[in-house]
Amino acid sequence: MKTIAVIAATPVEASALVEAFHAQRHPVSLPWDIFVAEEASTKIIFCISGIGTSNASAATALVAHLFTPDLLVTTGCAGAYPGCDLVIGDLSLATSEIFADEGVVIPEGWRSLEEIAIPLLERNGSRYFNEIPLSQQANRAALQLAKRLNVTLTAGRFLTVATCSGTIARGQELKIRFAGICENMEGAAVALVAARFGIECMELRGISNFVENRNIARWNISLAAENSQRFIEQFIRNH
Numbered sequence: 001m002k003t004i005a006v007i008a009a010t011p012v013e014a015s016a017l018v019e020a021f022h023a024q025r026h027p028v029s030l031p032w033d034i035f036v037a038e039e040a041s042t043k044i045i046f047c048i049s050g051i052g053t054s055n056a057s058a059a060t061a062l063v064a065h066l067f068t069p070d071l072l073v074t075t076g077c078a079g080a081y082p083g084c085d086l087v088i089g090d091l092s093l094a095t096s097e098i099f100a101d102e103g104v105v106i107p108e109g110w111r112s113l114e115e116i117a118i119p120l121l122e123r124n125g126s127r128y129f130n131e132i133p134l135s136q137q138a139n140r141a142a143l144q145l146a147k148r149l150n151v152t153l154t155a156g157r158f159l160t161v162a163t164c165s166g167t168i169a170r171g172q173e174l175k176i177r178f179a180g181i182c183e184n185m186e187g188a189a190v191a192l193v194a195a196r197f198g199i200e201c202m203e204l205r206g207i208s209n210f211v212e213n214r215n216i217a218r219w220n221i222s223l224a225a226e227n228s229q230r231f232i233e234q235f236i237r238n239h
Contacts, residue, residue: 001038004236005045005069007060009052009186012221013076016229018046021236032059044236045069049186053160056186060193071138071239072201074190075232077208077224078158078182081175082168086154086182086207089223091231093142094158094203097132097188098178101162110177121196130178131157132191138202142231145238151231156181158203160188171211183211204228204235 008014011033017023023035023046033048045067049059060072080086099120103112113120114129121128139155146153159180165171174180187203194201206224209216 001041001043002071003043003045003067003069004071004073004239005047005063005067006073006075006232007047007049007056007063007186007190008074008076009049009056010076011048013225014046014048014229016226017233020229020233030062032062034063039237042236042239043067052185053162053189056189057193060190061197064193064197064199069199071135072190072194072199073138073232073235074187074201074203075228076184076186076205077221077228078184078205079165079171079209079211080182080207081171081180081211083175084154084156084181088207088209088218088220089227090207091146091151091153091227092158092182092205092207093139093153093155094134094187094191094205095139095155096134096157097191097203098157098159098180099130099132099188099192100159100174100178100180100183102130120192123195123198128192128195132188132195134191135200135202138200141239142202142204142235145235146231149231149234153204153231154181158187158205159183161185165211166214168212175211182207204232
């Protein structure tokens with residue numbers, strides 16, 4: 001039996017999946033909400049990590065250790081950078097994840113971890129700095145499924161930030177620096193822990209807002225969460 005683990009930061013980003021698969025709360029008392037389901041020959045783990053990289057790292061490590069999943073899937077909401085042809089409610093798929101805050105600022109400007117020779121992880125001869133690769137195999141399967149379902153799925157680099165971009169200027173700065181399409185607060189942490197454990201990792205998010213001068217009235221978190229969960233349900237059932 002293969003195992004797929006789904007990590008989401010908040011209940012609204014995973015509750016529809018928990019319900020769709022009739023998942024039951026894990027019987028052991030744990031410091032995270034973890035639910036378990038079985039679908040045909042697949043065991044499915046759902047974990048509500050909490051917001052931010054610290055929560056996501058710890059929760060992912062726990063799930064990886066307890067359940068040794070074959071695939072980790074990160075999901076939730078994201079803010080789209082201007083000019084990336086994404087609108088609220090669209091689905092986005094990460095080709096890689098970027099730790100956008102890690103590095104150093106010197107008088108000449110920002111420098112990456114690679115430029116200062118500080119890797120976040122060294123494993124099997126590979127060194128990981130700001131950019132963490134994601135599963136090409138899982139991404140191909142997601143893109144093929146999107147085509148069959150006639151769903152628009154935009155692939156590109158995701159950025160993980162600790163301080164969300166609440167101005168147009170900051171969004172443009174990060175978009176240009178990393179050639180990213182959207183930002184979130186957990187994805188790179190999940191991808192890094194998955195790489196440390198040697199687990200394939202995929203990240204798919206719904207666009208809940210634009211990265212602009214902050215205006216919560218223009219956000220639609222429920223639509224983004226609904227669309228992403230609907231697609232991931234189909235991905236799991238067809239994987």
